[in-house]
Amino acid sequence: MKLVHLSDLHFPVALPFMTLKGKMIPGYMNYTFRRMRKYPISLWDAIVRKVQSLDPEAIIISGDITNVSHHREYDEALRILKPVLGDKTFMVPGNHDRYTRVAAGKKGTDLPYYEKFFSSWMGDSIPIQNGYLRIKKIGKLTLVGWDSNMPLSVLNAYGYVGEEIVHSTLEYLEKEKLDHYILICHHPIWNPPERQESSGHKMKNREEIAELLKKRPPLAYLHGHVHTNWVKYPDPQKPYYVINSASSTRISDQRHQSGFHLMEWNGKALNVKRFSFSNEEGEFIETKTISYQEKETNGR
Ligand SMILES: [Fe+2]
Numbered sequence: 222m223k224l225v226h227l228s229d230l231h232f233p234v235a236l237p238f239m240t241l242k243g244k245m246i247p248g249y250m251n252y253t254f255r256r257m258r259k260y261p262i263s264l265w266d267a268i269v270r271k272v273q274s275l276d277p278e279a280i281i282i283s284g285d286i287t288n289v290s291h292h293r294e295y296d297e298a299l300r301i302l303k304p305v306l307g308d309k310t311f312m313v314p315g316n317h318d319r320y321t322r323v324a325a326g327k328k329g330t331d332l333p334y335y336e337k338f339f340s341s342w343m344g345d346s347i348p349i350q351n352g353y354l355r356i357k358k359i360g361k362l363t364l365v366g367w368d369s370n371m372p373l374s375v376l377n378a379y380g381y382v383g384e385e386i387v388h389s390t391l392e393y394l395e396k397e398k399l400d401h402y403i404l405i406c407h408h409p410i411w412n413p414p415e416r417q418e419s420s421g422h423k424m425k426n427r428e429e430i431a432e433l434l435k436k437r438p439p440l441a442y443l444h445g446h447v448h449t450n451w452v453k454y455p456d457p458q459k460p461y462y463v464i465n466s467a468s469s470t471r472i473s474d475q476r477h478q479s480g481f482h483l484m485e486w487n488g489k490a491l492n493v494k495r496f497s498f499s500n501e502e503g504e505f506i507e508t509k510t511i512s513y514q515e516k517e518t519n520g521r
């Protein structure tokens with residue numbers, strides 16, 4: 222079974238200044254302006270073409286498709302992604318997709334924007350008290366989606382997943398006898414030693430979550446949020462792959478190894494390949510995986 226994992230597409234869209242409110246103004250200046258140069262439009266077509274040519278059984282997108290959660294960014298993201306949206310697509314939101322209280326559905330009675338535009342590709346919502354848990358079954362594999370995001374001040378980007386969500390997930394998998402699952406959540410559960418996050422950026426309670434997951438570990442934990450790729454191999458502390466495909470649509474530079482991953486699962490092992498945009502070829506091509514084995518994971 223072939224699975225493609227994309228993350229942090231951050232399509233920069235020009236927005237009418239008058240339509241920006243509150244933290245969207247500094248956010249727009251910060252992200253969209255800066256990102257216009259680093260996220261050239263040619264990569265958007267190239268990534269869609271490459272994903273289609275790989276013909277995967279699952280296409281997973283782990284959030285941050287927008288910059289400031291503006292309606293127009295959502296319209297544009299939907300238009301660009303249309304060719305890869307279908308039965309095999311599974312999406313979870315990122316912190317930039319829950320940027321404001323309105324976009325996160327915390328004001329008024331409207332649906333959150335992400336759900337409004339993409340609910341057809343977010344899997345089935347499992348009814349639990351006060352929380353987000355979404356599931357999609359593809360062959361013998363179950364994809365589980367969590368939402369680690371909330372609207373915060375412009376200076377913060379941290380995440381949180383309630384322990385009750387972890388309990389509900391494990392209970393559901395047990396009840397339905399689903400042995401093989403992949404967890405998808407925007408915030409990392411692990412970082413390479415040289416890529417640590419500040420407390421204003423990381424998932425606050427990730428070590429508690431990792432402890433609970435030991436009872437029934439996933440095959441892999443797929444995420445984004447930190448804009449450089451990595452693959453951590455299973456180790457005793459976190460006995461699953463941790464795969465970061467952020468930021469798939471960015472040009473690589475010294476600090477950012479951009480691209481996405483293709484995983485092949487044969488029922489036992491997971492084989493991970495990385496694709497990154499080549500300026501010479503004008504296409505995404507297979508390239509070296511940035512991987513961390515047990516001795517390099519710093520025991521965490
Ligand atoms: Fe991001």
Ligand SMILES: [Fe+2]
Pocket residue numbers: 285315316317378407445446447
């Ligand atoms: Fe993010």
